[in-house]
Amino acid sequence: MSTAVLDSRERAVLIESARDFARKEVAPQVGTYDREERLPADLIRATAGPGWLGAAVPEQYGGSGLDWVSFASLIEELSRVCHIIGLAVSMPSGLVGGGILRYGSEAQKQTYIRPLVAGETFAGAGVTEPGSGTAVADMTTTCRHIDGGYVIRGAKAWISMLEHAAWFLTFARLEGTTGRQGVCAFVVEADSDGLGRVPYKNKLGFRPLSTGDLVLDDVFVPAANRVGEEGQGYAVAMAAVETGRLSVAARALGLAQASLDASVKYATERTVMGQQIGRYQLVQGKITEMVTGVESARHLIADLAADKDAGIERPRRRASLAKMHASNVAMAAATSAVQIHGAYGISEDYPVARYFRDAKVFQIVEGNNELHTAMIAEYALGYREQDR
Ligand SMILES: Cc1cc2nc3c(=O)[nH]c(=O)nc-3n(C[C@H](O)[C@H](O)[C@H](O)COP(=O)(O)OP(=O)(O)OC[C@H]3O[C@@H](n4cnc5c(N)ncnc54)[C@H](O)[C@@H]3O)c2cc1C
Structure with missing residues (x-):
């Protein structure tokens, strides 16, 4: 489905501009619209301009036709500030667009996908x-x-x-x-x-x-x-499953990275009993777990995205690995981030309470993690046919 494969320099430019947008436009508002339970519709529409909203949608339907490795990096970067924007940006390429792009008629793709990618409809x-x-x-x-x-x-x-x-x-x-x-x-x-x-x-x-x-x-x-x-409806639903899991994994990774970023900042600012809390080994252990989790999740996500770029239509095993691991890393990282922030971790003054509330949901959606745990074991035991 994707056509435009970015080289590492082009990908770095893409990520830099997503970072810039997220920090300048999204970060000042995210706490407010989260509290108000309000969709940031204008911010989502703004992502159509640089072509992010239809990132992996083929160009003939108005998308950017981006490769999946770049797509995953884009979703991670936006989700470092707000994974709801990450979700909205992923939807035309995955949850709502994937089945139509794979099984829909030409008229359906033009009628429904194009306006979605342009930010005219949700x-x-x-x-x-x-x-x-x-x-x-x-x-x-x-x-x-x-x-x-x-x-x-x-x-x-x-x-x-x-x-x-x-x-x-x-x-x-x-x-x-x-x-x-x-x-x-x-x-x-x-x-x-x-x-x-x-x-x-x-x-x-x-x-x-x-x-x-x-x-x-x-x-x-x-x-x-x-x-x-x-009778093809089940296949249409399943056409979006691995892309959905890739997107959820990338969003969870963005949240885990944000938990790490916030923890490093706080641990090097907050002083308790005469030293920065980052000097305490038990705090260092939490930071190390976050770094290890974030980096391992990023590798699993890149492997899954590379499978999709290689044309493997349903890389099921790697989708389970990436989704389960990234969401567990996010939950652990957000839990540690709240602990490192002490009482301030549960206040509205810092974003980590929001990370903590959101991280739990990632363990439930796109296949609960018990399901993925069972599937990964079944691949290893030979009860399921290996794909990758
Ligand atoms: C914020 C949010 C947004 C969502 N958006 C959408 C959407 O846009 N479209 C949509 O269709 N759905 C959506 N969902 C639904 C989501 O996909 C389902 O919640 C998910 O599929 C799990 O289904 P369930 O909640 O009915 O749990 P159930 O299937 O009832 O499972 C309940 C629990 O049972 C256990 N369990 C289930 N299966 C197994 C197993 N095989 N092995 C071991 N234990 C198991 C797990 O602990 C699991 O959490 C959304 C959910 C949330 C929370």
Whole structure:
């Protein structure tokens, strides 16, 4: 899917400009919009200008066609200040765009991906249901044929960009089918009759992200909005899985790096009993764990991105390794960062309390870490076929 492979100098320029944007434009606002549970829509739109919003989307659909290694570095750098911006920037290339770019018609790519990449619209992906999260194939939302299209009935839960999306890539099974068979993918316009949105408020983390229930109460969808063939919906959903895991891993890494940055700064400023707290070996141990975690996660993410650049369509094992490790590193790093900051770690004066709240969520989304733990062992034990 990607075409423009950056050399190391070009990648350094890209990262420098993302760093500049994040520090000058995002950093002064992030604490406020996190507290207010407000999506920074203008900041997200601003990332369309330099081509970041459609970073890995092919150029014929308005994207930058960037290689995946550069994409991951870009997401990490933005997420060092705000991983919600990292998420929004990744969406056209992954969660909402990936399945359409792989299985959609030319008309769907032009109609739906282009405005997304230009920052004119936002979109969401509705996979999870109240009764089935990890077990995607157990979905109970149904679709049935009527003249000119389908009627969808059911509900999705925990859907991101809920209140801002102009459309949702969502999934329903043909009545009477079970398992993966019979699942169909659709683009459903947000203003369709029968579509309802119920946002959740006061979440532990990811607070600027509008998330909630997508209710589909006999929603008509024209046949032209089915993505892929009938029964191909599960494959459409899975087309975005490894990109989603790459993005989550890069965002978690950005948060872990930010926890390390904040800890180093505080440990060299704060004096307790006559010396900087960074001089205490137990604090040094935490810093060392963060450095080791961040650098190892960065390598696993680069390996995964390189697999995608090499044309491996579904590098499942490396996606599990990168996602699980980076999110565990983020949780450990944020926990240590709060501890190093002492009482100030739980105040609003420093960003580490936000890192701590957000880090937990990374261990749950894009496959809970128990699932990845099991999968990684199953690859090692030969119970699953190795890809990479
Ligand atoms: C902030 C946020 C944003 C989200 N955005 C979206 C979105 O845009 N679109 C979307 O479709 N979904 C979204 N989700 C949903 C997310 O993908 C699901 O939460 C996730 O798939 C897990 O599903 P679940 O919460 O139903 O957990 P369940 O599947 O019910 O699992 C609960 C727990 O059971 C254990 N468990 C589950 N499976 C296994 C296993 N195989 N082995 C061992 N233990 C296991 C784990 O401890 C797991 O955490 C979002 C979630 C959050 C929190």
